[in-house]
Amino acid sequence: MNVLAFLIPVALLMGLGGLIAFLWSLKSGQFDDLQGATYRALFEEDDIGKTE
Amino acid sequence: MSQDQKTVEQFVVEGLSCPSCIRKVEGALRENPKVGDAHLNLSTQRLSVKWANDNDIGPDDSLLVIDILGKIGFNAFPLREQKSASDEKELRTLLKAIAVAGFAAANVMLLSVSDWFGADMGENTRQLFQWVSALIALPAAAYAGLPFYRSAWNAIKNKHLNMEVPISVAVILACGMSLAQAIQGNGETYFDAATMLLFFLLIGRYLDRKMRASAKSTAQNLVSHQSFFANLLQDDGSVKKVALEQVNPGDIIHIGSGERIPLDGRVKHGSSEIDASLITGETTPEKVNVDSNVFAGTINLGQPIEVTVENTSGATILDEIIRLMENAEQNRAKYVRLADKAASIYAPAVHLLALVTFLAWFFVAGISWQESLITAIAVLIITCPCALGLAVPVVQVVASSRLFKAGILLKSPDGLERMAEIDTVVFDKTGSLTLGEPQVDSFDTATVSELQIAAAMAARSSHPLSRAFVAFCEKRRIYPSEHIEQIEEEAGLGLKTILNGQEYRLGNREWCNIEDESGKTINQSEIWFVSAAGRNVQFTFKDKLRSDAKECVDWLKGNKLDVIILSGDRMPVVKEMAETLGVQDYFGEIKPQDKAAKIEELKKSGRNILMVGDGLNDAPALAAANVSISPSTAADISQTASDFVFLPKELSSLIEAYKTSKRSRRLVYWNFSLAALYNVIAIPFAAFGFLTPLVAALAMSGSSIVVILNALRLNLGAPMNSERIKQ
Numbered sequence: 001m002n003v004l005a006f007l008i009p010v011a012l013l014m015g016l017g018g019l020i021a022f023l024w025s026l027k028s029g030q031f032d033d034l035q036g037a038t039y040r041a042l043f044e045e046d047d048i049g050k051t052e
Numbered sequence: 053m054s055q056d057q058k059t060v061e062q063f064v065v066e067g068l069s070c071p072s073c074i075r076k077v078e079g080a081l082r083e084n085p086k087v088g089d090a091h092l093n094l095s096t097q098r099l100s101v102k103w104a105n106d107n108d109i110g111p112d113d114s115l116l117v118i119d120i121l122g123k124i125g126f127n128a129f130p131l132r133e134q135k136s137a138s139d140e141k142e143l144r145t146l147l148k149a150i151a152v153a154g155f156a157a158a159n160v161m162l163l164s165v166s167d168w169f170g171a172d173m174g175e176n177t178r179q180l181f182q183w184v185s186a187l188i189a190l191p192a193a194a195y196a197g198l199p200f201y202r203s204a205w206n207a208i209k210n211k212h213l214n215m216e217v218p219i220s221v222a223v224i225l226a227c228g229m230s231l232a233q234a235i236q237g238n239g240e241t242y243f244d245a246a247t248m249l250l251f252f253l254l255i256g257r258y259l260d261r262k263m264r265a266s267a268k269s270t271a272q273n274l275v276s277h278q279s280f281f282a283n284l285l286q287d288d289g290s291v292k293k294v295a296l297e298q299v300n301p302g303d304i305i306h307i308g309s310g311e312r313i314p315l316d317g318r319v320k321h322g323s324s325e326i327d328a329s330l331i332t333g334e335t336t337p338e339k340v341n342v343d344s345n346v347f348a349g350t351i352n353l354g355q356p357i358e359v360t361v362e363n364t365s366g367a368t369i370l371d372e373i374i375r376l377m378e379n380a381e382q383n384r385a386k387y388v389r390l391a392d393k394a395a396s397i398y399a400p401a402v403h404l405l406a407l408v409t410f411l412a413w414f415f416v417a418g419i420s421w422q423e424s425l426i427t428a429i430a431v432l433i434i435t436c437p438c439a440l441g442l443a444v445p446v447v448q449v450v451a452s453s454r455l456f457k458a459g460i461l462l463k464s465p466d467g468l469e470r471m472a473e474i475d476t477v478v479f480d481k482t483g484s485l486t487l488g489e490p491q492v493d494s495f496d497t498a499t500v501s502e503l504q505i506a507a508a509m510a511a512r513s514s515h516p517l518s519r520a521f522v523a524f525c526e527k528r529r530i531y532p533s534e535h536i537e538q539i540e541e542e543a544g545l546g547l548k549t550i551l552n553g554q555e556y557r558l559g560n561r562e563w564c565n566i567e568d569e570s571g572k573t574i575n576q577s578e579i580w581f582v583s584a585a586g587r588n589v590q591f592t593f594k595d596k597l598r599s600d601a602k603e604c605v606d607w608l609k610g611n612k613l614d615v616i617i618l619s620g621d622r623m624p625v626v627k628e629m630a631e632t633l634g635v636q637d638y639f640g641e642i643k644p645q646d647k648a649a650k651i652e653e654l655k656k657s658g659r660n661i662l663m664v665g666d667g668l669n670d671a672p673a674l675a676a677a678n679v680s681i682s683p684s685t686a687a688d689i690s691q692t693a694s695d696f697v698f699l700p701k702e703l704s705s706l707i708e709a710y711k712t713s714k715r716s717r718r719l720v721y722w723n724f725s726l727a728a729l730y731n732v733i734a735i736p737f738a739a740f741g742f743l744t745p746l747v748a749a750l751a752m753s754g755s756s757i758v759v760i761l762n763a764l765r766l767n768l769g770a771p772m773n774s775e776r777i778k779q
Contacts, residue, residue: 004177008184012159015389019155036074036094043075 062131063099063117064273065092066466073126080124080567086116092245096269098131115293130295131272134232139265146258149196153251156192157244161183161749164244168746172768175237182234182241189243190227196250197223199257215395219253222246222436226696235544239426245748252756253441260391260445263452264465271463282314283307303361307352309515313771317359319344325352327516337577347688349668353516355545373644376672377693378647389466390720391444398437406431409739423741430743434734439755451716458708458771459699467695470679471713474662476654477608477706478677481619481629483666486595487701488685490517490577492524493594498581500530502589505579507549508532509558512539517579517593518547518558524591546579557582564588597632604703605633614659616649620669641707648672664706666690681706708771719766723759730755 025031065077074092081090081101088104094669101117113662114130121128163181167173197220204216217281223246230241283291283306291306296314299305303319307313313326325337328350337353340346346359384441410428413419452462479485495695498506509527510518511532525531539549546559557564557580564580566588577593598604605615617638619626626640642650651673654661663670663677666686671693691697698705734751737743 004180008163012163012184012188012194015155015159019151022151023148026144026151031147033095036092039072039074039094 055655059103061101061103061114061117063101063114063121063122063128064131065097065099066127066129067125068092068094068097074125077121077126082738084116086113089765095307095700097273099128106129112498114295138139139261143258143261143265146199146261148256149199149212150251150254152192152257153196153247153254156188156196157247157251160189160244160247164241164745164749168744177424179237180244181235182230185243186234187243189247190231193223193227193246193250196247196254200250200253208668213396213399213403215391215399215441218432219436219441220255221248221403222432226433229426238366240745242433242745245745245752248749249433249436250750252438252752256445259449263445263449267452267465267467270461270697282361290475298509299361301361305359305361306356307359308356309352309354311351313346313348313352313359315348315359315361316362317346319346320358322357324352324357327351327353350660351516373668373671374689376645376648377675379690380652380672380676388715389444390469391440394440394443396439398440402432402437405435405735405739412739413496413741424487427739427741428530430738430741430748431735434738434743434748434751435731436752437727438752439723439730439759442759443727443763444720446760447716447719447723447766450763450766451712454767454771455709455712456704458675460705460709461697461699462695463691463697464695467679468713468716469743470660470695471710472717473660474613474660474679474710476616476659477615477662477664478616478673480504480617480663480665480667480670481617481621481626482674483683483685483767484596484664484670485601485617485629485633485703486597488595488683490520490593491596492520493592493596495591496589498583498587498589501533502581502587503528503530504533504551505536505551505556505583506558506589508534508536509539509549509556512619513541517577520593521579521591535760543777555582556560566590598701598703600702600704602633604707605708606633609634616654618642618650618673619646620647620667644669644672648676649761651676663694665694674756681709712766716766719763723762726762727755730758 030037056608067073068077070117073611074094077092078090081087086104088102090101092099098475099117103113118128118130136459162183167178167181177744180417187237200216200219204220207214207217208696212449226242226246228257230243230246233239233241281293282296284299285293285306286292286302299315305315305317319340319342321342323339323341325348328338328347340357346357404429409431410424413424413427414421416629417424448468455462455716482488488754501698503525507522507530510525513519522532536549536551539547541547542559542563546557546563548555548559550556559579561578561580564582568579579591579593581589581591582623583589608615614637615635616625616636617630617633617639619638620642621640623640626638630636630638639650648760651661651663655676657679661677661679663674663680664682665671665674665680666682668687668689671687671689674682674693679696681698682690682694682698684691684697686697688695696709698709730751734743734747
């Protein structure tokens with residue numbers, strides 16, 4: 001049963017990692033414009049001009 | 053990135069159709085030194101502009117953005133209402149709750165599955181698994197369930213039951229009972245059921261809120277279009293473009309030829325013809341002179357005029373119409389949404405069932421109260437309206453995205469449900485059954501070369517009749533002659549050119565020096581062309597029916613819907629159109645106030661009415677009808693008042709909207725039946741004490757998936773178009 005003591009925390013941590021990654025991406029506005037993001041991926045970085 | 057607070061201004065941008073639009077819009081704005089940053093959101097069609105320097109922002113800066121975008125071919129409007137922060141926040145909270153519930157459901161399921169199928173699991177391992185599950189599920193249920201607990205608590209405080217009450221009761225009891233079982237170390241736990249329940253229900257709730265929010269933001273984008281600009285006449289005689297809010301009563305505004313009059317007022321200088329069809333439904337232009345009243349929303353067809361703005365608050369037509377519209381909206385009976393109707397039956401039934409189960413086991417079967425209670429709780433868990441919570445939102449989301457693809461915007465969330473109940477369609481004439489723009493109706497014979505010259509002249513003018521004439525020529529593959537160089541336009545009168553030493557004129561009767569000829573009606577819009585040979589050619593214009601109006605009316609009648617025409621135009625015109633379309637019920641010369649009253653009258657006789665209209669005069673009627681739809685060319689107030697807005701020029705959009713609504717209602721009923729069927733099968737298991745966590749989990753996820761798949765069926769089948777209507 002030693003293997004359980006190792007596997008359960010690993011499973012939980014992996015799930016938790018996914019959850020935190022999602023909450024972070026939600027917070028940083030990555031879900032605000034799903035339609036626009038599909039096109040923005042194709043632009044060159046300096047195409048749109050200054051960003052600051 | 054700079055962290056200091058800069059003012060952000062929001063705009064609605066029209067005409068975003070291509071991927072490179074983002075680049076064009078943002079690039080053009082960022083080149084301007086006044087703009088700090090610009091970000092375009094393609095999903096919401098909104099642009100936020102951050103200024104480079106907060107201190108020197110004036111009201112003109114919004115105009116700057118609009119000008120820059122105008123130059124590259126986009127129409128932009130300042131966003132009228134503040135972005136509804138509460139909607140955004142609620143959606144975010146729900147998304148977070150979904151994430152937490154999903155995480156918990158997945159991990160608890162991992163442990164539960166090994167519990168159900170791990171036959172050789174020792175008692176200690178089993179208990180360990182139950183405690184780990186409790187550790188994950190309890191905080192998750194406490195957090196992710198909050199939206200439901202709050203709503204349930206509010207309902208109970210107000211002494212009524214909604215769908216959230218059985219949900220909250222089931223989740224809390226499932227968690228509580230499982231915890232008790234885990235402490236005692238015997239029996240089954242339902243942590244997986246509780247978290248999965250929340251996960252599915254939150255998805256349903258998120259979709260529902262998302263659709264409402266997007267309908268609301270569509271409505272807000274449309275409202276923003278109302279902000280026009282006025283050309284204010286300065287003291288020194290120059291003209292300055294200003295936002296409408298900055299115009300005060302008594303100011304003088306300049307209205308060019310072909311421009312829309314932005315405010316009510318009185319003509320100070322000049323005389324012209326006004327197209328008032330948006331207000332009155334009357335298609336014949338109205339002549340105005342000094343001291344005539346002109347109204348917002350009408351179009352100046354003739355020469356430029358100067359208008360003194362009058363006090364807009366008070367008794368102007370616009371105010372009258374808005375007041376009528378608000379009255380009508382209040383009268384629109386509080387519509388009970390299908391989901392709420394279902395909840396009002398479902399919630400009491402479920403609680404009663406659980407109570408009966410408890411009493412039966414305790415008194416009749418005579419077992420201990422603890423065990424009776426466990427069985428009763430099992431009934432509550434299994435009947436929890438998981439599929440029911442998904443049944444309506446999923447269908448609505450699929451339906452609105454299907455409509456969106458067909459160019460139909462859904463503006464009010466329950467518009468679909470109301471649309472499915474109609475039995476009468478009331479049409480406005482101008483702009484609804486017709487396109488609302490002039491088209492060449494009759495013309496005298498002219499040679500191709502003459503038409504080419506005329507087309508070349510018309511192409512230089514922005515007058516609506518000129519544009520209609522160019523379109524007419526293009527349709528006949530007559531392209532503007534290229535030999536003409538010098539064309540002079542006299543606004544509101546016509547154009548002239550000299551070719552090979554001979555003069556050609558294109559314009560109104562006066563401009564072309566036409567004597568009154570008997571037999572040619574003056575009552576129509578017309579332009580004249582005087583050729584070099586001195587020949588007079590007349591073109592008359594008429595607002596023509598939409599290309600599929602007849603098919604559409606036939607289809608509606610074939611589907612047992614009554615069709616009525618309600619128009620402000622003159623009776624003979626309305627009668628002629630009704631006869632062309634085969635409509636028996638028609639009313640002409642109806643004032644805006646009477647339109648809404650007529651709708652109320654029809655509603656009193658027990659009809660459910662769909663109103664199709666575009667003019668300002670239709671706005672009260674649109675608000676009064678059970679459900680309403682207007683074309684995207686409609687007056688802004690009418691678009692605000694209606695539940696649907698359609699972009700295509702064909703009326704088949706109307707049928708697509710109707711059919712989609714009908715089908716989605718059928719699917720919602722289907723989904724309700726599926727949910728009920730699942731309950732009928734599962735409840736006996738629970739009530740007789742055979743419920744195991746495995747059965748609960750299977751029943752719950754199975755029913756949810758079936759409901760979602762069923763809703764997706766709405767995407768099948770091609771959208772309605774003119775050809776399909778005829779079949």
